[in-house]
C-alpha cells in the first residue's frame with residue numbers, strides 16, 4: 303500500500319532526538335528550531351517523560367471513560383495551578399482540531415446560537431466546525447458547513463461589535479498568537495475589547511492556545527499578557543510533547559450534562575502520564591521563564607540582522623518575514639548549518655523550538671542566519 307501523499311516532505315529521516323537536537327539515519331545532528339510544529343515543549347526524549355509513560359504502561363495503558371481515572375483529576379489540579387485557572391473545568395481530547403471542535407460545539411450548546419466569529423489568517427484545525435472557522439478556503443470541503451462562520455479582519459473591534467449586535471453569535475474564536483497565519487500577536491486592546499463585547503452580547507470568548515499556549519509565548523498562555531479571562535481555552539501540541547493529547551479548559555459558570563461531550567481515547571492513562579510529566583518538567587526546569595528569557599534574547603538579536611523585513615512574536619514563538627521567498631534560506635540552514643526551521647506561507651520563517659532552548663543555541667542560529675543572508 304502507498305502512503306496518501308498529502309505532505310511536501312523535507313529530505314530528512316530523523317531517527318533519534320535528545321532535548322533540542324535530532325539525528326538522521328546517517329548520524330548527522332540537527333538543531334531543532336521547529337519542535338515538530340510547536341509540539342516538543344520539554345525537549346525530545348526527556349528521561350522523566352520516558353519514565354512516567356513507561357511506569358504508567360507497566361500498570362495499565364488504557365480503559366475507556368466509563369470508569370474512574372484518577373490521573374485525569376491529578377492532571378486537572380496540576381494544570382489548573384500551573385496555568386492560573388484553578389477554578390476551570392478540564393475536558394480531555396486527543397488533538398487540537400478536536401479541542402476546537404468541542405469548544406465551538408459547547409459555545410453553541412450553551413448559547414443556543416449557531417453562528418461563530420473568527421478572524422482572517424486564523425487556523426483552527428481540519429475537522430468540520432474547526433475548518434469552517436479557519437481562513438483558508440482551500441482546505442474547506444463542501445461538507446464542512448461554512449455558512450455559520452463569519453471571518454472578520456483581525457484586531458477590528460468595530461466590525462466585531464457589528465456582528466455581535468445581531469445577538470446571533472454563539473462564540474468568538476481567537477488564536478493567542480496567530481501561528482500558521484505568520485505569527486501575528488493580537489493587539490491587547492483588541493482582546494480586552496473582544497472579552498467585553500462577548501459578555502455584553504452573550505457570546506462565549508474562545509482562546510485557541512493550541513500553538514501559543516503551554517509556555518511557548520513566555521507566559522503559560524499568550525492571552526495572559528492581558529487581563530482577559532476567556533470562557534473557553536483550547537490546548538494541544540506542547541501539552542503531550544508528542545503524545546497526542548488536547549483539552550478544553552472551561553469556565554466554572556458553564557455546567558455540563560451527561561453526554562454533552564464525549565470521546566473514546568481522550569484522557570487515557572498514557573495521555574495523562576505524558577501530560578503530567580510535561581507539567582512536572584516545565585515546573586522543575588522553569589521552562590515558561592526560560593521561553594520568556596531566551597525568546598526575548600533571540601528576538602532582540604534577530605532584529606539586528608540586516609535582510610529581515612520584520613521580526614514578530616513573543617517568547618519562543620517567532621516569525622521572520624522576508625521580502626523574498628524563503629526556500630533557499632531554509633535549505634542552506636538545513637543542509638549547511640544543520641538547523642531545522644518552520645515556515646508560514648512563502649516568505650515567513652517560523653521558529654517554534656523546544657522551550658528548553660539555551661542562549662548558546664540561539665546564538666548558533668543567529669550566526670548561521672547572518673552568514674546565510676550575508
Ligand SMILES: Cc1ncc(COP(=O)(O)O)c(C=O)c1O
Pocket residue numbers: 397398399400402425426427428477481482510511512513514538539
Ligand atoms: C492554532 C491552532 N489551532 C488548531 C490546530 C489544529 O491542531 P491539530 O493539528 O492537533 O488538530 C493547530 C495546528 O497547527 C493550530 O496551530
